[in-house]
Amino acid sequence: MTIDPNLDATQIRQGVLxxxxxxxxxxxxxxxxxxxxxxxxxxYRHGAHTLGGLAEHERVSPPSMNRTVxxxxxxxxxxxxxxxxxxxxxxxxxxxxxHDMVARTVVQRDAWIDTRLRDLSPEERETLTRAAEIMRRLxxx
Amino acid sequence: MTIDPNLDATQIRQGVLxxxxxxxxxxxxxxxxxxxxxxxxxxYRHGAHTLGGLAEHERVSPPSMNRTVxxxxxxxxxxxxxxxxxxxxxxxxxxxxxHDMVARTVVQRDAWIDTRLRDLSPEERETLTRAAEIMRRLxxx
DNA sequence: ATAACTCATTAGTCTTGCTAATGAAATAAG
DNA sequence: CTTATTTCATTAGCAAGACTAATGAGTTAT
Numbered sequence: 001m002t003i004d005p006n007l008d009a010t011q012i013r014q015g016v017l018x019x020x021x022x023x024x025x026x027x028x029x030x031x032x033x034x035x036x037x038x039x040x041x042x043x044y045r046h047g048a049h050t051l052g053g054l055a056e057h058e059r060v061s062p063p064s065m066n067r068t069v070x071x072x073x074x075x076x077x078x079x080x081x082x083x084x085x086x087x088x089x090x091x092x093x094x095x096x097x098x099h100d101m102v103a104r105t106v107v108q109r110d111a112w113i114d115t116r117l118r119d120l121s122p123e124e125r126e127t128l129t130r131a132a133e134i135m136r137r138l139x140x141x
Numbered sequence: 142m143t144i145d146p147n148l149d150a151t152q153i154r155q156g157v158l159x160x161x162x163x164x165x166x167x168x169x170x171x172x173x174x175x176x177x178x179x180x181x182x183x184x185y186r187h188g189a190h191t192l193g194g195l196a197e198h199e200r201v202s203p204p205s206m207n208r209t210v211x212x213x214x215x216x217x218x219x220x221x222x223x224x225x226x227x228x229x230x231x232x233x234x235x236x237x238x239x240h241d242m243v244a245r246t247v248v249q250r251d252a253w254i255d256t257r258l259r260d261l262s263p264e265e266r267e268t269l270t271r272a273a274e275i276m277r278r279l280x281x282x
Numbered sequence: 283a284t285a286a287c288t289c290a291t292t293a294g295t296c297t298t299g300c301t302a303a304t305g306a307a308a309t310a311a312g
Numbered sequence: 313c314t315t316a317t318t319t320c321a322t323t324a325g326c327a328a329g330a331c332t333a334a335t336g337a338g339t340t341a342t
Contacts, residue, residue: 008270009254013164013247015273018280020161023154033330034175035298051321064299066322071297088307088320106154113150116279124275129149131272132156134265138257139159174299176329192290205330207291212328229289229338 016135026112028104036072037105039065040094043078044102048093050083077101157276167253169245177213178246180206181235184219185243189234191224218242 027037035058042057043049049057055065069092072078077098083089094102117125168178176199183198184190190198196206210233213219218239224230235243258266 009251011273012254013250015276016161019276020157022280109154110150113153127271130268132152135156135160139163
């Protein structure tokens with residue numbers, strides 16, 4: 001593997017990281033940490049998870065995730081339920097409030113982008129949309 | 142402002158956030174938290190800052206930044222120096238080790254992108270590079 | 283000289299990352 | 313069926329990072 005990245009890669013890294021940092025500031029509840037929101041987003045996108053599954057998905061230890069879930073439960077955004085298929089497991093799912101809060105954040109972020117897309121030319125807009133698809137592919141590679 | 146984002150915005154949000162999340166996992170020192178690395182990156186990009194300046198840039202309180210800087214100083218990545226123009230201020234700057242670590246991370250991230258760019262067509266590659274420039278603009282708007 | 287402001291630091295609290303330990307439930311082995 | 317092992321969530325202890333409140337030193341204004 002080469003250690004000599006070219007300018008394209010540098011430009012792309014900067015563009016992606018800067019824009020993402022800006023986007024991540026757009027949240028419907030600014031009291032939530034990034035980690036907390038990430039858990040909610042995962043549940044929103046993929047549905048209920050076991051606590052261990054969440055820990056694995058977020059790449060943290062189960063005790064850490066238990067801590068995070070405790071706070072989210074306290075905020076009324078998630079609830080715990082016993083897994084009917086395995087008495088050791090705990091299923092975590094979004095409450096209606098949690099679902100609503102994530103949805104509002106998604107809308108807020110999309111609106112943020114949408115507003116700024118209006119200042120772009122149709123070509124620039126299409127460039128971004130095309131790039132988005134490519135980025136999605138890269139992220140899962 | 143409309144509350145009805147369209148599909149373009151959604152695609153862009155997902156592409157950017159997913160790819161950035163993947164990129165942020167590439168670090169030369171995996172013991173560093175995102176917040177710690179962000180401070181180092183700021184110093185790398187803009188040079189020495191006052192502690193208060195760093196706090197403002199990272200949008201945290203000065204005591205929080207003091208804590209973070211304490212850890213980074215302990216890791217040998219930053220050093221404190223009195224500001225010659227104002228006896229109250231503390232200037233934070235990268236040590237050679239800190240500078241080296243950030244540089245290695247930048248290289249690592251660019252290499253990660255570069256490797257994957259090779260699997261793209263020239264058109265796709267150009268799309269991404271063009272998009273990067275647009276994203277940089279959006280992020281600063 | 284004094285008052286007001288600026289700056290970094292400490293203390294206390296809560297959250298989140300870790301590892302170690304624990305107990306309950308499930309599975310495998312005898 | 314009993315016992316041993318594995319799986320899972322939870323608690324405890326520690327360190328780091330977010331906050332606010334308080335403090336002391338340095339600077340500026342009056």
